[in-house]
Amino acid sequence: MMRAISDYDTSKPSLWNSEANQKKMIALWKKLASRYRDNQWIGGYDIINEPNWNFTGTNKNGCDENSNGPLRDLMVAVTKAIREVDPNHLIVIEGNCWGNNYNGIFPLWDENMALSFHKYWNYNTVESIQKMLDYRKQYNVPIWLGESGENSNVWFKDVLTLVESNNIGWAFWPMKKIENIAGVTSVTKIPEYDVLLKYWKDGGQKPTPEFAKKALMKMADNYKMENVTVKPDVIDAMFRQVQTNDTKPYKTHVIPGKIAATQYDLGTNGYAYSDTDFINYRVETGNFDQWNKGNTMRNDGVDILPCKDSGSNGYQVSFIEDGEWLQFTSEVKKQGIYKVAIRYSSEKSEGKIYFETANGKKSESIVLPATGGNDKWKTIVLSGIQLEAGTNKIKTVFEKGGFNLNYLDFSEGKK
Known part of the structure; x- marks a missing residue:
């Protein structure tokens, strides 16, 4: 069954209401840290991606949580387990509500930590990151934009200009995406993969295991760098356009x-082209604005x-x-x-x-x-x-x- 990013199987205990699952997670992190403790190519350990859980609040993604007690307790326990075997690597934590709700998470419990936040579809103003800037200053802790993307080239230029001018590092999600204009690269979809998607979504006749394996392995092959389609306009917006118009x-x-x-031309709206619809601010406006109505070739307006x-x-x-x-x-x-x-x-x-x-x-x-x-x-x-x-x-x-x-x-x- 296909599930959204933050869904879970209601027929089984979640991480938050299963002590056994939490112990498994802690043990897994200890095992990972033991393996990578001396590896200089690992930047750090991001303990849990987008926890998104309503412990005491009403918002299903944990956006109105004030204490986040269970989340803090688990992250503290994971950190303790990691530090038993690895004193070297950075510990990265994420708040509730898509990584952004840090209520109750402080004070921090380790000297080598960073706060990650995620940013999608909102305005690229200093106000939009002010809370994270305040945490950095108040707690003397590094912050970084651990996930962003999924928008137009203009939004990319604006968000990266914003974070880089505030000395914040960043990562985009994802770098490879199936048949998509808004990624650094696009992965070619095969007809057999559509057959699987249709079955997972609607049911019906079940593909054979052989068919499914062959389709998925071919898709995996299409993800190799030599097989993806590189998007020069996206790269230009993310790097060159951040420096110049x-x-x-x-x-x-x-x-x-x-x-x-x-x-x-490669360039931003108002300089290389002028288009009426060129950005999506749906978190702020409530409207899903399609910046490229054809959704093909380029990611501009x-x-x-x-x-x-x-x-x-x-x-x-x-x-x-x-x-x-x-x-x-x-x-x-x-x-x-x-x-x-x-x-x-x-x-x-x-x-x-x-x-x-x-x-x-x-x-x-x-x-x-x-x-x-x-x-x-x-x-x-x-x-x-x-x-x-x-x-x-x-x-x-x-x-x-x-x-x-x-x-x-x-x-x-x-x-």
Whole structure:
């Protein structure tokens, strides 16, 4: 049976109402510490991930607990067992309520400890981490962001800027995820795995053990670094964009030449692109905002779908809204006036588009008449675009949205 992260089997005693289970956990940690006591590659021992339990409160995830007595007692006992065999390694603890509720956990009981907290889907303000900053100062204890992720590139840039500027280390969850745009890498899913998922969720005909093992081992193989799909836009947001708002080309674009719409610059919202929906603050707002409505290829606010039109790179920009734009850093071979063939589709909406260069020069606007279907693609040509030789940052402005964009094909051409 598939279970959510913090669920448990109600037919069996939980960790918190079984002394036997707690003793097993303590013994396990002692065994682990005995094995790794002299290992310099182990950073520390994170005793228990996201305890999430209502001991005396009403919130099922322990978010309104004031004492957290059983949690503290167990972590103290585990620490004592570890220290019997390993005086060296850091002990990492997590509060209740997704690692964040430390009520009743203090005072600390060991000289070599760190507090871990988890952060998802909330605002990236100093206020959002203030309680942890206060603990660090009051108890003279290191803090670190033990889990984060699961959001848009803008949120990643913002959260890492926040914690790094406050001298807090971090880890993202997870680094590999099945068919996902919001991870550093994506793991390819196989059809056989879907068969297992369907059975686990809905029941029905049971796959054979041989089938299940083969599918799961193939999925495990797909998790190897050489088999995952690396996501350059996510990595750029997490590392380079934390340092700067400068943009850089997603790939080399040469004019004359064709530029895929989805290969706009690497960078953050308002600099590499402008999109209406680009972040998810659902913990604060109560709304699950989808930052990429197509949920494919890239993790920015720009909405991307798979594309079957000829000449595409397999993807298209869709759900385009009025006033949104994309920037393409391109190498122009020689100064001159260019024309651009715009490959687009739209069911009923009449779109409108123009181009603007970094020196502020704007092209004329061109109307994109409805093509009669999202899969009915047409090409329309806009002339009179002045470009300088060398590097040009070309902004494609969607004056009026409602259409899908496949590619832009620039060629020399007089007005």
